[in-house]
Amino acid sequence: MKYIQKIKSILAGxxxxxxxxxxxxxxxxxxxxxxxxxxxKGVFFATPKQTxxxxxxxxNSNLSIFVDDRKNDERDIGNATGIAILGKSFEQKGIGRRxxxxxxxxxxxxxxxxxxxxxxxxxxxxxxKIVAVNRFQNVVxxxx
Amino acid sequence: xxGIFHSSADFIPDISSVGGKGRSLFTLKLKGFPVPDFFVxxxxxFKEFIKSNNLMESVEFELARKEISQMRWEEMWDASLRxxxxxxxxxxxxxxxxEILDAARSLSDVKSFAVRSSSISEDGAELSFAGIHDSFVDxxxxxxxxxxxxxxxxxxxxxxxxxxxxxxxxxIHQESMAVVVQKFVKGDFSGVMxxxxxxxxxxxxxxxxxxxxxxxxxxxxxxxxxxxxxxDGKLSNFSEASGLxxxxxxxxxxxxxxxxxxLFAIEExxxxxxxxxxxxxxxxxxxxxxRPITARKxxxxxxxxxxxxxxxxxxxxxxxxxxxxxxxxxxxIQRDIDKMLRKDLSLMDDSELxxxxxxxxxxxxxxxxxxxxxxxxxGHGMRLFGETYNDLVKPEDxxxxxxxxxxxxxxxSIRNLYLIEMSNYVLKNPLLLSExxxxxxxxxxxxxxxIESFVAKFASSMxxxxxxxxxxxxxxxxxxxxxxxxxxGTIRPEKLKRKFLKYFSPDDKKTAExxxxxxxxxxxxxxxxxxxxxxxxxxxxxxxxxxxxxxRNSGKTFPGALLEKLEKILDSGISPKNKEANKxxxxxxxxxxxRGQPAGAGIATGKAKIIRNRxxxxxxxxxxxxxxxxxxxxxxxxxxxxxxxxxxxxxxLIHGAIxxxxxxxxxxxxxxxxxxxxxxxxxxxxxxxxxxVRIDSF
Numbered sequence: 001m002k003y004i005q006k007i008k009s010i011l012a013g014x015x016x017x018x019x020x021x022x023x024x025x026x027x028x029x030x031x032x033x034x035x036x037x038x039x040x041k042g043v044f045f046a047t048p049k050q051t052x053x054x055x056x057x058x059x060n061s062n063l064s065i066f067v068d069d070r071k072n073d074e075r076d077i078g079n080a081t082g083i084a085i086l087g088k089s090f091e092q093k094g095i096g097r098r099x100x101x102x103x104x105x106x107x108x109x110x111x112x113x114x115x116x117x118x119x120x121x122x123x124x125x126x127x128x129k130i131v132a133v134n135r136f137q138n139v140v141x142x143x144x
Numbered sequence: 145x146x147g148i149f150h151s152s153a154d155f156i157p158d159i160s161s162v163g164g165k166g167r168s169l170f171t172l173k174l175k176g177f178p179v180p181d182f183f184v185x186x187x188x189x190f191k192e193f194i195k196s197n198n199l200m201e202s203v204e205f206e207l208a209r210k211e212i213s214q215m216r217w218e219e220m221w222d223a224s225l226r227x228x229x230x231x232x233x234x235x236x237x238x239x240x241x242x243e244i245l246d247a248a249r250s251l252s253d254v255k256s257f258a259v260r261s262s263s264i265s266e267d268g269a270e271l272s273f274a275g276i277h278d279s280f281v282d283x284x285x286x287x288x289x290x291x292x293x294x295x296x297x298x299x300x301x302x303x304x305x306x307x308x309x310x311x312x313x314x315x316i317h318q319e320s321m322a323v324v325v326q327k328f329v330k331g332d333f334s335g336v337m338x339x340x341x342x343x344x345x346x347x348x349x350x351x352x353x354x355x356x357x358x359x360x361x362x363x364x365x366x367x368x369x370x371x372x373x374x375x376d377g378k379l380s381n382f383s384e385a386s387g388l389x390x391x392x393x394x395x396x397x398x399x400x401x402x403x404x405x406x407l408f409a410i411e412e413x414x415x416x417x418x419x420x421x422x423x424x425x426x427x428x429x430x431x432x433x434x435r436p437i438t439a440r441k442x443x444x445x446x447x448x449x450x451x452x453x454x455x456x457x458x459x460x461x462x463x464x465x466x467x468x469x470x471x472x473x474x475x476x477i478q479r480d481i482d483k484m485l486r487k488d489l490s491l492m493d494d495s496e497l498x499x500x501x502x503x504x505x506x507x508x509x510x511x512x513x514x515x516x517x518x519x520x521x522x523g524h525g526m527r528l529f530g531e532t533y534n535d536l537v538k539p540e541d542x543x544x545x546x547x548x549x550x551x552x553x554x555x556x557s558i559r560n561l562y563l564i565e566m567s568n569y570v571l572k573n574p575l576l577l578s579e580x581x582x583x584x585x586x587x588x589x590x591x592x593x594x595i596e597s598f599v600a601k602f603a604s605s606m607x608x609x610x611x612x613x614x615x616x617x618x619x620x621x622x623x624x625x626x627x628x629x630x631x632x633g634t635i636r637p638e639k640l641k642r643k644f645l646k647y648f649s650p651d652d653k654k655t656a657e658x659x660x661x662x663x664x665x666x667x668x669x670x671x672x673x674x675x676x677x678x679x680x681x682x683x684x685x686x687x688x689x690x691x692x693x694x695x696r697n698s699g700k701t702f703p704g705a706l707l708e709k710l711e712k713i714l715d716s717g718i719s720p721k722n723k724e725a726n727k728x729x730x731x732x733x734x735x736x737x738x739r740g741q742p743a744g745a746g747i748a749t750g751k752a753k754i755i756r757n758r759x760x761x762x763x764x765x766x767x768x769x770x771x772x773x774x775x776x777x778x779x780x781x782x783x784x785x786x787x788x789x790x791x792x793x794x795x796x797l798i799h800g801a802i803x804x805x806x807x808x809x810x811x812x813x814x815x816x817x818x819x820x821x822x823x824x825x826x827x828x829x830x831x832x833x834x835x836x837v838r839i840d841s842f
């Protein structure tokens with residue numbers, strides 16, 4: 001359980017992660033504000049529709065989100081854990097959107113205006129696999 | 145920046161700058177106690193040295209290899225060696241050097257120095273710091289002074305510091321170190337005194353030896369010991385010194401009043417019972433250091449850790465040990481072996497057989513004790529050489545020194561070469577090969593002779609003992625692997641030895657060569673001692689088989705408790721020792737890549753074969769990756785056949801790692817739960833350059 005607990009704790013402790021998308025040819029990365037589900041099966045994030053990441057996700061739903069707990073000091077080499085979430089994105093509509101927004105805004109109340117904007121969309125990243133790296137080179141994989 | 149405090153200061157500097165030892169010396173000096181002149185290299189210098197050279201990230205990299213709580217002594221020593229090498233390779237800045245050397249010159253009439261550790265956490269309140277960090281005496285010359293200051297800094301991560309971090313909560317990540325550089329006084333007598341006996345608060349103790357404390361610290365001599373009652377100061381007990389040759393207690397008696405007086409004055413200054421190190425020259429007493437008695441206690445360390453810490457031995461103590469091993473112990477064991485060899489068990493009646501069995505158990509138990517009490521401590525010889533080699537040569541590879549030691553081949557190494565030689569002979573004779581594969585019999589006279597000679601020399605050191613079929617089976621594995629003798633042992637010991645010796649003056653060369661010889665013996669003993677135990681075990685095996693035969697043939701029964709004891713002896717060895725840890729392995733995750741120590745350079749991919757028991761040894765196929773808890777002597781012959789090696793037990797100087805390097809096989813050690821996380825048949829990639837194992841299950 002210690003790995004899952006550690007991953008949950010890092011996801012809960014970090015507000016932002018790096019989203020990687022691809023239009024099918026080239027990779028692209030952004031910082032996003034995310035909110036994870038309690039069962040580690042999904043991650044919500046919001047994005048304006050006029051963005052490269054939105055366009056990429058509409059073309060290719062595969063994504064990866066990277067979250068870590070590094071502190072930018074020497075001890076990161078042994079202490080930091082990096083989490084790569086691999087999965088597929090699903091744009092949320094109707095009741096799904098309302099539920100996703102509720103979860104998202106619980107973690108990011110200050111982003112209410114941004115997230116609820118009609119020009120914005122909210123996505124659920126369904127997690128297929130989590131790859132966690134600690135102690136610099138120890139790698140574990142979890143399929144929730 | 146000014147990083148020095150001189151003992152002439154008219155104030156007591158803060159412990160965060162001068163450390164616990166430094167602070168107490170300043171206090172004593174200010175209060176007028178006879179303390180040799182000194183200066184303290186503040187901890188700010190240490191921090192600057194680390195920061196300006198970006199060393200902390202490399203230190204953290206070493207500390208991150210494994211949780212300290214899971215490290216074995218060998219792994220702690222390895223991490224410590226790497227960090228020490230890192231610091232010793234790094235030069236201190238010109239300004240720092242100038243400031244230290246100017247301070248050294250400002251101490252008048254000083255030919256040599258004592259360089260003492262003074263850790264900033266050394267407040268004595270909670271932990272023992274005795275023996276964690278290093279101190280050096282009789283340090284002469286600028287270069288030696290700078291070198292020894294760096295050695296003290298490096299001792300922040302000494303093997304003992306790791307042990308204390310593991311068991312006593314010592315903050316190995318957060319420490320800093322000041323260094324006391326003191327005028328070295330070559331006293332006529334020296335000793336330690338305790339204003340309170342740690343085991344009886346109603347007493348105080350004074351201990352003394354002639355000359356320096358070093359012989360006493362090394363355990364070569366036992367000091368004179370006066371135990372006094374605290375209530376009236378009267379003598380309660382006196383013990384004679386041992387190992388001195390002549391009685392000098394009368395000369396020491398003269399010092400006792402002054403020692404007593406100083407001891408209690410010091411206790412009064414600090415307000416707590418004190419442990420004081422002193423020396424006396426020409427009847428004049430000098431106080432070298434003082435610390436609270438609580439700080440001397442190492443209570444709470446497990447028995448094993450206390451044993452591990454004691455493994456660090458001096459050159460002279462190791463020389464004594466070697467003398468004992470080669471002049472007393474090994475001949476004694478050989479006499480036991482010869483005696484057992486002369487006996488024919490089948491001719492003994494049941495009662496004789498029982499008494500012979502008991503005798504053999506006694507011999508095994510005696511040898512097992514010797515293994516722990518003598519052979520394992522003697523193994524520190526190669527470590528001592530490694531530290532000396534690295535401090536002088538400052539090699540890129542902190543294990544370069546092993547090349548010098550490999551000149552002396554271990555029994556296992558000679559045995560494996562013999563197997564390679566036999567396999568090369570078979571490879572050259574296709575007919576012989578098909579005969580061997582077909583019937584498992586040997587008709588070729590030359591091969592027959594080779595096998596007979598092999599059995600005579602090495603049978604007891606292999607799984608299957610002297611059984612011909614087992615030997616042929618092993619030989620065929622070697623044939624399949626097509627190992628060539630020329631591919632083994634590419635290191636050039638002579639070149640490395642010359643590289644090391646050039647750092648010594650003609651006068652010191654003899655001592656350096658002596659150290660090399662001792663290290664070589666220590667190195668080969670590390671493997672040979674296990675084979676010796678295995679040989680003794682083979683005599684237990686013969687009595688068990690005779691007893692079983694009699695039980696089968698005549699229905700007799702032998703005492704159950706004895707048989708149980710015998711089986712226990714025979715079972716000790718191969719089976720994974722880490723069963724408890726294996727139970728706790730998380731099941732909810734898949735371990736894709738595991739980090740350990742890079743113990744043998746190279747990359748290899750192959751099917752994993754987990755070695756859990758004797759059967760697994762014989763099932764091992766050439767080209768597989770061997771995954772085991774630890775490489776035991778009876779499985780050592782598999783090493784040349786393996787594509788790669790993964791070992792739970794960590795360390796660069798353990799058998800598996802040494803042999804892997806000898807044969808150029810990629811090896812990663814120190815993978816916690818290796819035999820539980822890797823499954824038979826998994827495809828694994830062993831990266832012996834960086835110390836990782838990637839698992840791909842198919």
